[in-house]
Amino acid sequence: MSYASIMVTVDDGRHAGTRVRLAAELAHRLGARLVGAAACMPDYPQGYGETAVPMGTVIEEIRQAALDRCAEAEKVFRHGSCLDDRVEWRSDIAAPVPFLEGQSRAADLVVLGRYAEDEGVRPGMAVDLGDALMGLGRPVLVVPAGIEHLTAKxxxxxxxxxxxxxxxxxxxxxxxxxxxxxxxxxxxxxxxxxxxxxxxxxxxxxxxxxxxxxxxxxxxxxxxxxxxxxxxxxxxxxxxxxxxxxxxxxxxxxxxxxxxxxxxxxxxxxxx
The missing domain is CATH 3.40.50.620 (HUPs)
Known part of the structure; x- marks a missing residue:
């Protein structure tokens, strides 16, 4: 067995960049493809007892805000993986864990972050470690906040x-x-x-x-x-x-x- 494809989750948290760099170093060392993945659930307001979805320009603004967060996550990924020439980016307007569950079909290993108390990840982009561990069907590398290198010697x-x-x-x-x-x-x-x-x-x-x-x-x-x-x-x-x-x-x-x-x-x- 080998790791031919490593996937790393990216969000708007403080330590997303260091997590990407760790995954990029690991992929480079193992000769693997690196896939960045991010999803953001739009922050549609909820009404009392039923969903109250705004119409027209308001709903588009909320959707665009989620797209902007994914675009910023892609910038973090591209910057952190700049030394690798085999990279891919995947993102969508969706709940993060279900999105990862679908995308993990393309990975041998999924790298997730354990958030610091002051991580600052917005709820629409946060990946719940428990849900991911139980649902991905792939080995998961859990990286504590701030760790940038893994030698695994x-x-x-x-x-x-x-x-x-x-x-x-x-x-x-x-x-x-x-x-x-x-x-x-x-x-x-x-x-x-x-x-x-x-x-x-x-x-x-x-x-x-x-x-x-x-x-x-x-x-x-x-x-x-x-x-x-x-x-x-x-x-x-x-x-x-x-x-x-x-x-x-x-x-x-x-x-x-x-x-x-x-x-x-x-x-x-x-x-x-």
């Missing part, structure tokens, strides 16, 4: 013997093969290394330089233990499964996924 795989983790390991192989060192980490009080050793042997068949580690639970959360182990390893990328379920159109995540999405200070590659 030292990678930690947060292992749990689930379909999501197994999928994440396969999805991450193009990066794992290029890493200087990979650590397969299981946070558990069980000292049996057989499970993670099996993963290490599997990765060796794919030319991945990996080692196994068991980390005993510290009494804090598993995500805390995973982040601590990554710091000790000197890692700049965490690979893990994404666990969640939908209830009343909202996504509810397991503890590790939720905490990593909220608190991780390095990039996370997640698969659902």
């Amino acid at each position: 030292r990678v930690v795989v947060g292992w749990k013997n689930t379909p999501q983790s197994r999928r994440a390991v396969s999805d991450a192989l193009p990066l794992l093969r290029r890493a200087e060192a990979v650590q397969v980490l299981r946070v558990t009080d069980d000292e049996d290394l057989a499970e993670v050793d099996d993963v290490v042997r599997y990765l060796a068949l794919h030319d991945v330089n990996a080692s196994a580690r068991i980390a005993a639970r510290s009494g804090w959360t598993v995500a805390d233990d995973l982040r601590k182990a990554t710091r000790e390893f000197g890692g700049d990328l965490i690979v893990t499964g994404a666990y969640g379920y939908s209830r009343l159109r909202e996504w509810f995540f397991g503890g590790v996924t939720r905490d990593l999405l909220a608190q991780a200070t390095i990039c996370c590659l997640m698969s659902h």
